[in-house]
Amino acid sequence: MTVKERVFKALHGEMADRIPFTCYSGLFPENEREPLLSNGDIGLVNRVPLYSIQTPNVKVKTESFSENGEHKVKYIYETPVGSVYETLRTGGGYGSSLRCEFLIKRPDDYKVVEFMVRDRVQKPSYEGFINAEKSMGDIGVVIGNVGYSPIQQMLVMYMGPEQFGIGYYEYRDLFDSLYNALTEKDRELYKISAESPSEFFIYGENT
Template identity: 30%
Template sequence: MTMTEREKQLAALNGDSPDRIPWMPRLEIWYTARYLTGTLPPEFIGKPLGDIQKAMGVGKTARGGHVYTTRIKGVEVNILRDGLRTKTDYVTPIGTVSTVTQRTEELDAVGIYPLEVEHAIKTPEDYDTVMYIIENTEYFPAYEQFIDFDNSIGDDGLPMTQIGDIPFHHFLNVLTGYEKGYLDLFDYPNKVERLLETMHQCLKEKMWPVVANSPGTLFLHGAHFSSQTTPATYFDQYMIPYMQEFADYMHGYGKKVAHHADNDTSEIVDQLRRSRYDMHECYVTAPMVPITLGEARKALGDEVAIFGGVPSVILEEAVSEERFEEYMDEIFAAVAPGDRFILGIADNMMPTSLVSRVKKIGKMVQERGSYPIGA
């Protein structure tokens, strides 16, 4: 009996044998850009994304669900929009912090999110204000909404529910920016470490139980860790302990956890293996970063799933058809026999990606992706 797309993904996560490797490319950026610019291929005009996914023979990546909502108690949020610039003030009893995001007409045209150009923590005094916000953030189950979303996906995919970033990377990426975050770690280590511990404990006490008791199966917690911005030494000290504790907790409830690996992980792949996460998804590989798919498979071992394998650049017209097919041969060789692997694009089918190549990959999977690959 043929497996559904959901069953194939679950097999990959659980270390079981799928009948065929799953093919789950993310089409959202391509679809949104083409829809907004009126350049969808004629065969797809007027069709929603779900119908296009079916027509292209791919599973649904299903990232739109959520299992909780949040509310910040005792904080006034004021939003001021000025053209393409948006300022958000968070007013607390002990101080105010603000963020600024910037859009551009070019990004708006293709549906890309705005860039945060001003972070909440700018001065040493801001640490206490941010901690107040974190300590007063409450999490409320949204299980019925998730069940509705899950039912809408059905057998076409397995929801991977996003639950935010882990403390250290959220601190660097969102609260301070990378450069200031590392400078503050040297200049104000006590403030930084107190903030990180507050984040850890608040997530553990408030968010983890809501997620663990939810009807979801797979959760995305952490994104864009890299050899450059989260190098091994800092990863070991500030990320591994949290990730291991979180993964162990979730595994105790039968849940699976993943990291969005759309970055250069060549120098931190051992840390990813030791994190106890079940999967690293949108795993980007050479030629976009130094590590190959074969090297990643070997380094991560037999207990960790990879979701990815197809760098978005090989779907571009600038890459010859011959090189594209050679690369796909390399993928099938690297993942044989097909355990703990979901074929996807790292990170997305881009607006200029060739539809013909995405379709061709689907045909290759049908012809060559049966388990065990290469038998």
């Protein structure tokens, strides 16, 4: 039984010949891939988006700079209702990045971020998933990635813990309006995902 077969057996609630251990492909050390993958001791999981997103009425500018020996990138989003920005520290482990400044810093930022959300044009995009499955073969599985749930997007991507708590208790009307906008847009993604070639999806929380 291949790793792929084991994983899908487990996802269907069926018995496999042994427990299928997996690792996200981007986190798997290159120098250890061959012996572990060829023996079937561990498999890969590749998360691939099933849709494309465009925001025709949002202009994005970037500014790269160094601060205290760290490389950072500032993303500025300009919309008809105002501008917001976020700052990311880049160059972390596995090529990861960390948000140092979030988009929402004050009440006036809510309307800008909500405009950005409602401006999204979301369309099916399955080619990347199909190609990833062909490339993966039997050494792992490719799963459709829907992304974070609305509340998780607000916490992880737009606010951070401090502004999330402040917004929930002090600006609840603005908080709920943004949440509702994200929920409406996510419902579009449910349909796109359900009609995709991916049998399973990753969608939810991790904090």
